[in-house]
Amino acid sequence: MQMAPIRRLICLCGASAWLFRTTSALGQNSSPTTLAPASTSAHQIFDLSIFVVAVTGGIFFVVGGLLAIALFRFRVRKTDPAGEPAQIYGSTQIELAWTVIPLLIVVVLFLTTARIIFAIQDAPKPKTALDVTVIGHQFWWEFRYPKYGVVTANELHIPVSSGSAPQATFLKLTSADVNHSFWVPRLAGKTDLIPNHVNSMWMDPQKPGLYLGQCAQFCGSQHALMLLRVYVEAPEQFATWIKNQQQPALQDPVVAAGRRVFETQACMNCHAISGTAATGRFGPDLTHLISRGTLASGAMDNTPANLRQWIQAPDTFKHGALMPAMQLNDQQLDEVTAYLETLK
Numbered sequence: 001m002q003m004a005p006i007r008r009l010i011c012l013c014g015a016s017a018w019l020f021r022t023t024s025a026l027g028q029n030s031s032p033t034t035l036a037p038a039s040t041s042a043h044q045i046f047d048l049s050i051f052v053v054a055v056t057g058g059i060f061f062v063v064g065g066l067l068a069i070a071l072f073r074f075r076v077r078k079t080d081p082a083g084e085p086a087q088i089y090g091s092t093q094i095e096l097a098w099t100v101i102p103l104l105i106v107v108v109l110f111l112t113t114a115r116i117i118f119a120i121q122d123a124p125k126p127k128t129a130l131d132v133t134v135i136g137h138q139f140w141w142e143f144r145y146p147k148y149g150v151v152t153a154n155e156l157h158i159p160v161s162s163g164s165a166p167q168a169t170f171l172k173l174t175s176a177d178v179n180h181s182f183w184v185p186r187l188a189g190k191t192d193l194i195p196n197h198v199n200s201m202w203m204d205p206q207k208p209g210l211y212l213g214q215c216a217q218f219c220g221s222q223h224a225l226m227l228l229r230v231y232v233e234a235p236e237q238f239a240t241w242i243k244n245q246q247q248p249a250l251q252d253p254v255v256a257a258g259r260r261v262f263e264t265q266a267c268m269n270c271h272a273i274s275g276t277a278a279t280g281r282f283g284p285d286l287t288h289l290i291s292r293g294t295l296a297s298g299a300m301d302n303t304p305a306n307l308r309q310w311i312q313a314p315d316t317f318k319h320g321a322l323m324p325a326m327q328l329n330d331q332q333l334d335e336v337t338a339y340l341e342t343l344k
Helices: 005-021 040-073 092-121 235-245 253-264 304-312 330-340
Strands: 130-137 140-145 150-153 155-159 169-175 180-183 191-193 199-203 209-215 227-233
Touching: 040 092, 040 199, 130 155, 130 180, 130 191, 140 155, 150 155, 150 235, 155 235, 169 180, 169 191, 191 199, 227 235, 253 330, 304 330
Parallel strands: 130 169, 155 227
Antiparallel strands: 130 140, 140 150, 169 199, 180 191, 180 209, 209 227
């Protein structure tokens, strides 16, 4: 049975009220919402959206109010059921009003939107800005820090920006295969990643913490699980993270058997681990795999059990993932998992 129109409207209004009541709560955690902006560009987009909602909401109430008045005033009356209201055949003033006023509203919305777009796109790049190259893959993110020689995956680390130490991060975006879209709602708007083309965006988050994002362009069967995490850190924490990422992979003789499995199987053809013969670029760099909180671009927590299962059968977590099952036996799975667990 279909829901009656009035009941549907009541549910919609209730859902909207709940959404606005939880806005402040969302601002205190990592939920991906545009209602709790945490950077300059996100604030500009949020302010524009509030302005547009206010204008269109005003139009809704004016039109709805006039409609309600017309329905009440010209309703059928028992005293004159066959009566007909007075017919008006044209009014120059009314026709001018409903032509000029909507035109002015559209012009105002267009100019306001254009101003925000140009303010974000044409923002000057500070000399102290952090440069990061973002490469979209099916279905994971690659992050390169050219200044520091660091390559990582799925988890972007950037410094926080403050009034005393303003810090912006400028991203160069491209794709290794199909179109993707980089979107962290609390930090910036959506920007597409296109093969053989470079787009750019910037963010200057003013609050440290974890910000969640998502690929916003359908890119294949696992588009919904092409998640991303942005860690905004104090300058000291960011410097510590960079220093750790610059270190070569730990060579622990205790897990030498697992390293041999990794290097003698096809793993090294797709993945890179610094200080080893593994220099693949098709899959994520694993030099500091265990320093990441999740596996498979946010599909599951980074635990030994999940890592072992991911190696054994990637389709268990991500059906359609391009990483093949390597058909390792139980001993090999245990050994390679133990080896990868040392890559911190």
